[in-house]
Amino acid sequence: MLTNKKIVLGVSGGIAAYKAAALTSKLVQAGAVVKVIMTENAQNFVAPTTFQALSRQPIYTNTFKEQNPSQIQHIDVADWADLFLIAPASANTIGKLANGIADDMLSTTLLATEAPVYIAPAMNVHMYSHPSVMKNLKQLDEWGFKFIEPGEGYLACGYVGKGRLENPETIVELLQKESNRSAVLKGKRVLITAGPTHEKIDPVRYFTNPSSGKMGFALARQASLMGADVTLIAGPVQLDTPQHVKRIDVTTAEDMYEAVLSNYENNDIIIKSAAVADYRPKYQFDQKMKKSPGDYSVEMERTRDILQELGNRKTSQYLIGFAAETNDLEHYGEDKLRRKNLDAIVMNNVAKEGTGFAHDTNSSIYLTKEGKRVELPLMTKDELAEKILLDVAHNVSGGVF
Incomplete structure (x- = not known):
C-alpha cells in the first residue's frame, strides 16, 4: 500500500526525533521512498547521517544549500512528495505552519507542497494543552491537515500525560490505511x-438562516482527501476553502440554482447540504426603507426548488440531500427521498443539543432509496462526512460503509 509512495518526513526538534529514525x-x-528534512534543532538530537543511512536518500537541512544547482531545492522536494509527514511535530513547527512562517527548509517546503500533510505532535503535556498550541492545531485542522494524535504515558520531561509521539509501527499502519482511503473516490x-x-x-436588510456551512465544507474536505475532484458552491460563509477544492461563491437562492444547474451535468455525485431559502421577498427596494409608525408586512414568494430540479434531471448522477427537522425525521426523510428522486438523504434533528446549525458536531439519520437506515450518533462533522462519503463510494466505486 505504500510501495513506491514518495514520502517527505519532516523531523523537528525534540527528544522524540530518535523515534523518527525508526519511523524512517x-x-x-x-x-x-523517503526523503528527510531536518530542522536545525532536530540535528541536536539525531545526526543527519543516521537518516541518510536508513533512507538511502539525500537529507535536507538548509534551504540555501542546494544539492542540485539546476533545481530550486524546496520547490523540487515539495513537488516530488505524494505525502508529507511531520514526526515529531514540535509546538514551534506547528506554530510556524499555522501562521505562514517560512524561515527554514522544513517550513518553506511545507508552504510550497500540495501533497496531503500529516502532523504527529510530540511535546510536554502542558505545552500540548496550551491555548496557543490548541489554536494553531484547530487552524490547521480547518485547512484540512491530518493529525496523528500523540499517545499518553511517561514523557522525557518526567511528566506523565498526553504528548508522546505515536509509535512508528502505528504511524505506518495509519498511513497505509489513509493511502487506501485516498483512492476511494479517485476519478469521481x-x-x-x-x-x-x-x-x-433592501440594501441593508435580508432574510437568511443560521447555517454556518461547516457540514458542506467538511464534506468537500473529506471528498478531496478521498481523491475526488470537488466543486464547492458556497453561500455567504466565513470559512476557508479546503485544499484542492474549487469554490464558487453565491449569495441568493437564485444564484445557487444557476450555479448548481450549470455544473450538474459534469459531476458524478451531487450533495446538497446548503440551507437554501424556501421564500424570498417578492419586492426588493433599491433604497433603504425608512422606519415608519405601525407594523410592516413583507410579501414573500417561493424560490426555485434546487433539489427537486436535480431529481427531475437526474440521469446517472448519485444525488444526496440534507434536511434539518425538529420532529418526525424518518417520516419527512422518506417522503423527501421518494418525492425528489434522491439516492440518499441525511436527516439532522436540529432540536437536539450539539446538532445542526453552527455546531461542530451532528447526529443524524441516514436513509437510502434501497431502504438502508443508519443511525449516526453525535460526532464531528468531518467524521459524519467521512461516513457518508464511504457509503457513497460503496454505491459508486466499490467502497465500504
Missing part, C-alpha cells in the same frame, strides 16, 4: 453545496 526504517521497509467528480443564502429586502 519502517517506511522504507513498507516500500516507500463531486459537486457540493454549503451554507445559507441571503434574500434581500
Whole structure:
C-alpha cells in the first residue's frame, strides 16, 4: 500500500526525533521512498547521517544549500512528495505552519507542497494543552491537515500525560490505511453545496438562516482527501476553502440554482447540504426603507426548488440531500427521498443539543432509496462526512460503509 509512495518526513526538534529514525526504517521497509528534512534543532538530537543511512536518500537541512544547482531545492522536494509527514511535530513547527512562517527548509517546503500533510505532535503535556498550541492545531485542522494524535504515558520531561509521539509501527499502519482511503473516490467528480443564502429586502436588510456551512465544507474536505475532484458552491460563509477544492461563491437562492444547474451535468455525485431559502421577498427596494409608525408586512414568494430540479434531471448522477427537522425525521426523510428522486438523504434533528446549525458536531439519520437506515450518533462533522462519503463510494466505486 505504500510501495513506491514518495514520502517527505519532516523531523523537528525534540527528544522524540530518535523515534523518527525508526519511523524512517519502517517506511522504507513498507516500500516507500523517503526523503528527510531536518530542522536545525532536530540535528541536536539525531545526526543527519543516521537518516541518510536508513533512507538511502539525500537529507535536507538548509534551504540555501542546494544539492542540485539546476533545481530550486524546496520547490523540487515539495513537488516530488505524494505525502508529507511531520514526526515529531514540535509546538514551534506547528506554530510556524499555522501562521505562514517560512524561515527554514522544513517550513518553506511545507508552504510550497500540495501533497496531503500529516502532523504527529510530540511535546510536554502542558505545552500540548496550551491555548496557543490548541489554536494553531484547530487552524490547521480547518485547512484540512491530518493529525496523528500523540499517545499518553511517561514523557522525557518526567511528566506523565498526553504528548508522546505515536509509535512508528502505528504511524505506518495509519498511513497505509489513509493511502487506501485516498483512492476511494479517485476519478469521481463531486459537486457540493454549503451554507445559507441571503434574500434581500433592501440594501441593508435580508432574510437568511443560521447555517454556518461547516457540514458542506467538511464534506468537500473529506471528498478531496478521498481523491475526488470537488466543486464547492458556497453561500455567504466565513470559512476557508479546503485544499484542492474549487469554490464558487453565491449569495441568493437564485444564484445557487444557476450555479448548481450549470455544473450538474459534469459531476458524478451531487450533495446538497446548503440551507437554501424556501421564500424570498417578492419586492426588493433599491433604497433603504425608512422606519415608519405601525407594523410592516413583507410579501414573500417561493424560490426555485434546487433539489427537486436535480431529481427531475437526474440521469446517472448519485444525488444526496440534507434536511434539518425538529420532529418526525424518518417520516419527512422518506417522503423527501421518494418525492425528489434522491439516492440518499441525511436527516439532522436540529432540536437536539450539539446538532445542526453552527455546531461542530451532528447526529443524524441516514436513509437510502434501497431502504438502508443508519443511525449516526453525535460526532464531528468531518467524521459524519467521512461516513457518508464511504457509503457513497460503496454505491459508486466499490467502497465500504
